[in-house]
Amino acid sequence: MTPEAIIQLEDVTKVYGAGDAQVTALKGLSLSIEAGAFIAIMGPSGSGKSTLMNIAGCLDRPTEGRYRLAGEDVSGMNKAQLAHIRNRKIGFVFQSFNLLPRATALKNALLPLMYNRHAPRGRSEREARAREALAAVGLAERLHHFPNQLSGGQQQRVAIARALINDPALILADEPTGNLDSQSSAEIMGLLHELHARGCTIVMITHEADIAAHAQRTIHMRDGRVVDLPDQRPPAAPPERTLSDPERSRRAKWQSKGAALVAERR
């Protein structure tokens, strides 16, 4: 094992259900993600991305194989031990934000502190931490707003503040921009870059190639396995002098569509 790996999966299999209903979602998957990396995970629906995130996030255990999180073997841990390690080391960001609708931004952000036995006990200290986390995501002025009083981008910022409150080494983001317009998406990606620059490891599922392009490396999944895919960027545009502008743009569009289709079929 590489000493600096934060996620180290060895021959991990995950089987759901039993008998005829049995589904093998991960089929002997091995993967190493170094601490401090910014990783995108892509793959068609049903390829095992969420299962991988659930295991990496200590929300579920492998059926077989080994998972080491920051060097610690968590594969055999019970639910309480997993919850403890999850709370200390991992922050989650989801497509649908998953905020409590009846709680203010401040209350939502401090929620993970309730389950952290190392967190300060006093209410004012906890609130100070939540305020700090919300200020870090640019929401110092929105502490007492409820989720329905915030835009999608602002709600996702609250979710990121909540993910940050325990100072995690690892952020797992499942389609963090999936419900956002392009400007809010750009802001959220900017925030993830900042966290990465501060030393956080970021692992993000996305369906969008331009979002994946923010990461240092993209892991492609197919049928419960990690597959090697060549660079999927569209081929270079044809030489300028041979085509008129509209023709060139039509050609470029067609080529990038073709490249995407070829990549899908691999």
Ligand code: ADP
């Ligand atoms: P993805 O996130 O890439 O869409 P998933 O990890 O959700 O893929 O699913 C991988 C496979 O495992 C799919 O065939 C899915 O139907 C199955 N699966 C996922 N979760 C469960 C579950 N809780 N029970 C039974 N089957 C599941």
